[in-house]
Ligand SMILES: Nc1ncnc2c1ncn2[C@@H]1O[C@H](COP(=O)(O)OP(=O)(O)O)[C@@H](O)[C@H]1O
């Protein structure tokens with residue numbers, strides 16, 4: 001589905017992503033883990049077109065998309081969420097999702113903004129139907145994260161890039177999002193950056209460990225858990 | 241609800257002025273309504289899309305000069321012929337200026353639009369064939385008589401208000417608000433935001449051209465000051481004074497400024513300072529402009 005080839009991104013002297021070659025198989029959940037500053041968010045930004053690669057290639061279904069703009073990649077089916085909730089604070093939850101769904105329609109100057117079935121489905125799927133009329137800024141943090149995912153779903157992506165969707169959530173809220181992610185991933189490909197190891201090991205099909213901008217190891221959750229290199233370089237930090 | 245009722249009353253009052261046939265009031269209120277159209281069109285950029293453009297006077301001026309040229313050199317007068325040509329001229333200029341200046345963002349966008357305004361000002365000011373700093377008379381005006389011109393302006397104002405209202409409630413208008421709030425997010429949701437901004441810029445520029453056309457038709461006179469940064473700054477102040485991000489705000493702002501300008505001029509030669517003081521007061525005490533007063537009671 002998606003491949004990177006020797007992908008690099010430098011910020012001055014720092015190589016935040018340093019020669020990453022990965023391939024993400026369709027229909028699977030791919031987790032991306034690593035310590036802070038490992039380059040996970042930078043890698044997602046490269047895949048979504050928000051940052052330009054210093055060198056290397058990105059291919060989507062075999063097509064070179066390295067220099068595509070974010071909106072073009074979105075229309076090709078790549079949807080992303082952000083590390084911090086990034087919703088339209090002034091709009092209601094339903095309006096945020098409707099707006100997102102409009103991105104798939106041609107530019108319409110005069111017709112009324114109507115309800116779109118895709119938007120309704122996304123609201124339902126994320127459990128926000130009953131909270132639709134509330135301003136995004138007044139939703140709880142957990143609900144904002146749900147809304148964030150609903151907005152992405154409303155664009156009907158085939159590949160989802162999620163940056164720490166569980167960050168800052170309590171146990172129950174995190175459980176709800178994990179269930180949502182499982183549901184969402186059924187007919188989609190997902191690349192998931194996440195710190196919560198229990199969640200990662202329970203839902204991911206493959207786990208890639210990034211350290212210092214490079215791929216340290218990649219494998220099934222069991223293999224990664226068992227890997228000595230990973231434990232020393234990364235997991236060891238969290239489980240002393 | 242109150243707001244809508246007030247607007248209807250205002251529209252009817254403005255219509256009634258047309259039946260007085262009074263030379264001063266037709267000219268005065270005609271000018272005020274042109275100011276309303278001009279300011280509303282800028283608010284589409286400033287208040288809704290979050291683009292502070294100082295190029296707005298350029299489209300006003302281009303359209304006004306086009307009318308003078310068509311009338312003086314080609315004998316084209318009828319609004320059926322001249323209005324579409326003048327609007328197309330303003331729209332074309334907006335495509336070019338918008339396409340170039342929207343590559344810049346933030347304060348750089350403001351500077352680039354300002355530079356275009358200045359460039360056009362000097363171009364028209366220094367070209368003797370265009371009347372130089374004295375400006376040009378429009379030999380024959382598109383509307384016969386002041387009363388006809390006044391009703392044409394009134395109709396234009398009502399139509400522009402209705403069209404903008406519709407555009408702002410369409411998906412396009414929502415997308416503009418999304419761009420103002422968080423453009424990066426809009427792009428990652430798949431909106432080609434540069435195209436949206438350009439279309440907004442062209443709509444606004446075309447409507448500014450309509451204001452310029454009506455101005456030249458009402459006064460029968462155009463001059464390069466219409467292009468100047470002063471004019472661009474004044475219309476921006478009108479929007480801020482009235483309340484950006486609403487349609488009735490710029491209307492209130494334009495009406496107020498027209499009155500202040502006229503009566504201030506009689507009262508003191510320093511009426512510009514008066515407007516400055518007014519803007520400072522509004523920005524400090526009414527951050528949502530005069531429109532905030534209406535909202536408070538809504
Ligand atoms: N815009 C930027 N400018 C400069 N350095 C950056 C920028 N974005 C990220 N970095 C640096 O790149 C490295 C990787 O960051 P990031 O991708 O955010 O890591 P992660 O998401 O894995 O915590 C960090 O050292 C960070 O400081």
Ligand SMILES: [Mg+2]
Pocket residue numbers: 040041042083
């Ligand atoms: Mg990160």
